[in-house]
Amino acid sequence: MRTPLRHAAGGMTVSKTAVTAVPLHPLLAGRWSPRGLDAAHELTDAQLTALLEAARWAPSANNTQPWRFAVARRGTPGFAAVRDALAPGNQLWAHAASAFVVVAAETAGPDGAPRPWAVYDTGQAVAHLTVQAEHEGLAVHQLGGFDRDRVAALLDLPTEVVPLVVLTLGRRDAEAELPEVLAARESTPRQRMPLDALLMTLPAE
Numbered sequence: 001m002r003t004p005l006r007h008a009a010g011g012m013t014v015s016k017t018a019v020t021a022v023p024l025h026p027l028l029a030g031r032w033s034p035r036g037l038d039a040a041h042e043l044t045d046a047q048l049t050a051l052l053e054a055a056r057w058a059p060s061a062n063n064t065q066p067w068r069f070a071v072a073r074r075g076t077p078g079f080a081a082v083r084d085a086l087a088p089g090n091q092l093w094a095h096a097a098s099a100f101v102v103v104a105a106e107t108a109g110p111d112g113a114p115r116p117w118a119v120y121d122t123g124q125a126v127a128h129l130t131v132q133a134e135h136e137g138l139a140v141h142q143l144g145g146f147d148r149d150r151v152a153a154l155l156d157l158p159t160e161v162v163p164l165v166v167l168t169l170g171r172r173d174a175e176a177e178l179p180e181v182l183a184a185r186e187s188t189p190r191q192r193m194p195l196d197a198l199l200m201t202l203p204a205e
């Protein structure tokens, strides 16, 4: 197989900070999803605990707390197993993560009653985690590109517990070598739809 060209992740220095109509908290404006990660970086136990605590204290419907997490640090068999379940494009760079966190939602309660907001709540817990990570100087890149059945089997999950994303946790490294196409994305400004395009209209009377 041809080895893709590799380039340093930083490229030209273009700010990734969100361009906002009014100033935002720097933890929100500064968060982004890098692929260039320091393959030698180790998460401390305190950092990992802080991220999971941030998720744990998220709000949820009826306080059901449907989020579930499985953590694997780089160098462990669990990490290798999750990495192998990632989509090929994600495997190109995610191997340098300091840890993976598989995030799943428990979509039914102990009595079998469906939890309609389980996925919403779990996304919200991850959002909290990403802000705490920014505070800790860590990067989070969420991945939906992975084999859910394979990860569910790895964790021996019951059918109501649904894997949603794999989080790559690590420290950004602008010098990390990446395939050319991915390296270019590390230095392009972040884009969003205009705020106006997100607003819906309620009846005036």
Ligand SMILES: Cc1cc2nc3c(=O)[nH]c(=O)nc-3n(C[C@H](O)[C@H](O)[C@H](O)COP(=O)(O)O)c2cc1C
Pocket: 031, 032, 033, 034, 090, 141, 142, 143, 144, 145, 146, 165, 190
């Ligand atoms: C649910 C979800 C799934 C995602 N899946 C992938 C993925 O498989 N691979 C990837 O490189 N990025 C993935 N991303 C990252 C998004 O592409 C990224 O958040 C988006 O482009 C906005 O960029 P920003 O986070 O830097 O602001 C995912 C993000 C979310 C929230």
